[in-house]
Amino acid sequence: MHSLRAFILISIILLSAEASPVSEADRLMEENSLLKAEVQLARSSKIYVIFDLAAKKILMKAKGILLKELPVESYSQWGTPVRPKPLPLLGKTALVKPERKEIKPKTEGAENASEPEILQLEDMPVRYQLKFDDGIQISVKPKSTGMISTLFNLAASLKSYLITRPMGTLWNGLRRQSFTEIVVALNENDARSLYWSFQEGFQCIILWSDSSAQPLPHRSGNS
Amino acid sequence: MGWREARVQEARSTETKPALVSFLRSENSLLKKQIRTFPPRGHYIVVDTADNLLYLKDGPRTLLKTTISAGSGSILIDPSGERKWIFETPRGEFAIQSKIVKPTWFKPDWAFIEEGKPIPKNMMERVEPGMLGDYALGFGDGYFIHGTLYTRLLGKNITHGCIRVGDRDLKILYQSVPLETRVFIL
Numbered sequence: 001m002h003s004l005r006a007f008i009l010i011s012i013i014l015l016s017a018e019a020s021p022v023s024e025a026d027r028l029m030e031e032n033s034l035l036k037a038e039v040q041l042a043r044s045s046k047i048y049v050i051f052d053l054a055a056k057k058i059l060m061k062a063k064g065i066l067l068k069e070l071p072v073e074s075y076s077q078w079g080t081p082v083r084p085k086p087l088p089l090l091g092k093t094a095l096v097k098p099e100r101k102e103i104k105p106k107t108e109g110a111e112n113a114s115e116p117e118i119l120q121l122e123d124m125p126v127r128y129q130l131k132f133d134d135g136i137q138i139s140v141k142p143k144s145t146g147m148i149s150t151l152f153n154l155a156a157s158l159k160s161y162l163i164t165r166p167m168g169t170l171w172n173g174l175r176r177q178s179f180t181e182i183v184v185a186l187n188e189n190d191a192r193s194l195y196w197s198f199q200e201g202f203q204c205i206i207l208w209s210d211s212s213a214q215p216l217p218h219r220s221g222n223s
Numbered sequence: 224m225g226w227r228e229a230r231v232q233e234a235r236s237t238e239t240k241p242a243l244v245s246f247l248r249s250e251n252s253l254l255k256k257q258i259r260t261f262p263p264r265g266h267y268i269v270v271d272t273a274d275n276l277l278y279l280k281d282g283p284r285t286l287l288k289t290t291i292s293a294g295s296g297s298i299l300i301d302p303s304g305e306r307k308w309i310f311e312t313p314r315g316e317f318a319i320q321s322k323i324v325k326p327t328w329f330k331p332d333w334a335f336i337e338e339g340k341p342i343p344k345n346m347m348e349r350v351e352p353g354m355l356g357d358y359a360l361g362f363g364d365g366y367f368i369h370g371t372l373y374t375r376l377l378g379k380n381i382t383h384g385c386i387r388v389g390d391r392d393l394k395i396l397y398q399s400v401p402l403e404t405r406v407f408i409l
Contacts, residue, residue, distance in 0.1 A: 067271075
C-alpha cells in the first residue's frame, strides 16, 4: 500500500515537473504573440480593442494607453481557438441598426424650429454581432437583469447552440474555413458604448481563454 | 527567415525548452519596453464620445474629468444635392495644433444651409463672435475643442463634430496643454 502511494506521489511530481516548463513556454508564446500584435497596433494612430476573455475585460487602447475598460459579465467561446493577432472589424450586425438622422434645413420664416434629432448612446443596440476574418464573430448581449432580458438571452443562447454554431461550422467547413463564436455579456451601457466606439476598420486582438493555461501577466498600459 | 524566427527554431530544435523559455522571456521583456515607448510623455487628452466625457491625463493620473458635447453623427444634405456633411467627431489620435484666445467663428456653408439662409459671398457676413467661448484648441481639419453658449446641452451628442466644453474647464484645459499635446478620441 505504501509503495503504491509512493509511486503515485512520485508520478505526480514527475508529471508536474515535466509539465511545468511546457506550460511556461506556452504561456510565454501566447504572451509573445499578444505583445507582437499590440506593438503592431500601438504603432498606428488608431484606436484598438483587446478582448481579454480570461480577465473578463474589454480594453480600448491607443498607443499602448488604456483609454477605456469595459468589464465582461460572462462569456462563452466555441469553435476554433483564436490566436492573438490584429483583426480588423469587418462589420456589425444588429436586428435594429441605428440610422444616422438627417437634418432638415429650416425653411424661411421658421426661426424657432425644433431641436434636431440626434443619435445618442441610448440609440445603440445592446444585442449585436461583430464580424471578423477567419470566420470569427463576437456576439454581444446584455447581462440578464430581469425576466425579459433573461428570456431574450435564453432565446439567443438557443439560437446560438441550435443554429449559429452548427450552421456556421458546417457552412465554413464546406468552404474550408474555421468558425469561431464568442458570446460576451456586458451591462447595457457598456454594450452600447462598445457598439458606438468600435467602428468598422478598427482593429482588435482577441485573447482566447484557455482554462488550462496560467493567466497572462497584467497587460501593459499606463492606466 | 528573420533572426527571431531563426532563434525560436534553434531553441526548439535543440530540445532545450529552458532555452526557448529564456529566449521568450527576454523577447517579451523587449516587446514590453517597446510598448512603453509609444504613450506620449506629459499631458494628454482622452475624449469619450459615447459618454460625452473628456479627461486630461498625465500618465495614469486623471487631472481633469469634465462633461462635453461631441458630434451628433447627423447628416446634412445641400438642397442642390451636390454636397453632404456628416457631423461626427473624428476618432483616433490627434494633436493640439493651435491655441486661440477669444476665437471667432467663421460660419461655414453648412451652418447657412442648416438655417435655411443663403450662403453669403462676403466673408464678413460669416463672422460670428462669442459662439466658441473664450478659448479654442484646434486638433486638425477644422475641428476644435471650444466653449459653448449652450451649456444645458453638455452631455449630449449635439455638435457638428467639434468638442464643446464648459467655460471653467475649458480655461483649465487651455492653460494646461501645450501645442502638440496628444488627443485620443474614441
